[in-house]
Amino acid sequence: MQLTLTTLLGTKVDRIIYELIVPTVDGEIAIFPSHEPLVTLAKSGVIAIRNKKNDSNDKLEYLAITDGVVKISQKKVDLLVDEADYGRDISENEVKAALERALKMRDEAKDQVELDEAHQLVNRHTVRLRVAELHRRHRHN
Amino acid sequence: MASTQVLKSRIHSVKNTKQITKAMQLVSASKMRRAQDATKASGPYTQAACELLSSLSNYTSVEQHPFFVKRPVKRRLIVVIASDKGLAGAYNSNIFKAYIEQLKKDDKADIKNATIAIGRKMSQFVTRIEDSNVMGVYENLNDRPNQRKFKTILYSIIEMFEKGEIDAVDIIYTKFINSISQQPRVDRVLPAGFCKTKSENTSPDIRFEPSVKEVLDVVARRLIGAQVFQALLDARASEHSMRMIAMKNATDNASDLADDLTLAMNKARQGAITQELAEISGGVESLNA
Numbered sequence: 001m002q003l004t005l006t007t008l009l010g011t012k013v014d015r016i017i018y019e020l021i022v023p024t025v026d027g028e029i030a031i032f033p034s035h036e037p038l039v040t041l042a043k044s045g046v047i048a049i050r051n052k053k054n055d056s057n058d059k060l061e062y063l064a065i066t067d068g069v070v071k072i073s074q075k076k077v078d079l080l081v082d083e084a085d086y087g088r089d090i091s092e093n094e095v096k097a098a099l100e101r102a103l104k105m106r107d108e109a110k111d112q113v114e115l116d117e118a119h120q121l122v123n124r125h126t127v128r129l130r131v132a133e134l135h136r137r138h139r140h141n
Numbered sequence: 142m143a144s145t146q147v148l149k150s151r152i153h154s155v156k157n158t159k160q161i162t163k164a165m166q167l168v169s170a171s172k173m174r175r176a177q178d179a180t181k182a183s184g185p186y187t188q189a190a191c192e193l194l195s196s197l198s199n200y201t202s203v204e205q206h207p208f209f210v211k212r213p214v215k216r217r218l219i220v221v222i223a224s225d226k227g228l229a230g231a232y233n234s235n236i237f238k239a240y241i242e243q244l245k246k247d248d249k250a251d252i253k254n255a256t257i258a259i260g261r262k263m264s265q266f267v268t269r270i271e272d273s274n275v276m277g278v279y280e281n282l283n284d285r286p287n288q289r290k291f292k293t294i295l296y297s298i299i300e301m302f303e304k305g306e307i308d309a310v311d312i313i314y315t316k317f318i319n320s321i322s323q324q325p326r327v328d329r330v331l332p333a334g335f336c337k338t339k340s341e342n343t344s345p346d347i348r349f350e351p352s353v354k355e356v357l358d359v360v361a362r363r364l365i366g367a368q369v370f371q372a373l374l375d376a377r378a379s380e381h382s383m384r385m386i387a388m389k390n391a392t393d394n395a396s397d398l399a400d401d402l403t404l405a406m407n408k409a410r411q412g413a414i415t416q417e418l419a420e421i422s423g424g425v426e427s428l429n430a
Contacts, residue, residue, distance in 0.1 A: 006189045008370050010182035026350055037347040039196070039356050069359055071193060073347075080189050080363065117289055 001033040005079045019050035042068045064131040087135025099125035148406035159395035166388035173381035190364040191336040208361045214308045222314040222376040223263035230387035239325040314372040315379035323379035
């Protein structure tokens with residue numbers, strides 16, 4: 001099936017894949033070819049792509065995504081999110097530093113607005129860190 | 142005529158300025174190329190959001206969603222995008238002009254307005270205007286859509302519109318057409334325009350989770366976000382482009398000025414030599430007499 005992952009910074013993925021695992025508001029779903037037609041809301045988290053049927057779990061590709069919309073039709077999956085990053089494009093050290101800053105910001109938040117912003121940042125960097133770690137682990141296998 | 146020493150120091154100073162403007166021109170050219178590529182990047186996103194809306198319109202009345210419903214405009218929010226730095230030719234003054242025009246229009250139509258200023262130059266400008274109701278000022282925005290400032294702007298616009306505090310949101314920015322041509326534009330963000338596209342093969346038994354209404358709400362928000370983000374990208378590309386042209390003109394002018402000054406200096410030097418020769422030959426003549 002064709003996967004098109006579109007972000008505000010351009011089309012990130014546009015190719016034939018076998019399986020897509022994506023976090024949604026109703027839990028994580030795995031999408032295979034001929035999945036029933038569905039439009040649902042994607043949650044900020046990690047998506048995994050299996051390119052070919054026989055690919056092992058070690059060959060899964062991981063991306064960190066923000067909230068968005070998933071549209072599944074017969075032979076096509078459209079994923080619309082603000083931002084998406086491949087594990088290989090994320091620097092683990094930079095994300096760790098950013099996460100520490102966000103945690104500090106959360107602890108020192110003076111009002112609800114700052115606290116909400118800090119929570120969002122913590123969530124975002126946690127997801128990015130997970131993707132970077134997954135990428136590193138699988139690269140070494 | 143100025144002395145050769147004065148002219149020499151002026152030539153030196155003009156050449157130094159030329160080096161600076163040349164460097165700024167090259168920096169702007171490189172930033173413009175990157176910004177220009179970015180302006181094209183969000184096109185597929187808007188297209189995808191419009192396709193989703195078209196699919197949704199088969200199941201619900203998209204036009205009835207609060208973001209798309211037009212109401213009589215009594216209060217309007219104007220989001221104005223200018224730059225943080227100067228030396229970009231007429232970039233900021235064009236935006237200021239467009240903004241003032243909109244304020245005058247509102248005055249005539251008896252519409253109350255509020256402003257969100259983006260960019261240091263804009264914030265300095267709006268604070269100088271009497272009776273301008275400034276709701277927010279944002280400086281130093283980068284070009285990441287997930288950055289805090291962009292989200293804050295977007296959420297506050299949407300919230301004000303939803304609460305009914307404002308009836309319309311317009312954005313004033315410079316549309317990037319190409320590296321030579323940029324135009325100040327006023328675009329309506331809210332109520333949003335419904336961009337109906339050919340909905341391709343939407344299956345009749347498609348399911349929406351959690352519900353059609355919630356999916357529509359998310360897609361509509363994304364469409365508005367994309368429009369604001371696109372305006373920011375366009376503004377950025379236009380700024381770099383206009384700065385590049387302004388700096389190119391400054392470099393050319395500096396070259397012309399340096400040439401003129403060199404000519405004047407050579408003339409002054411030659412004049413001094415001729416005078417000295419005349420004096421020497423005059424002296425010799427008087428000795429021989």
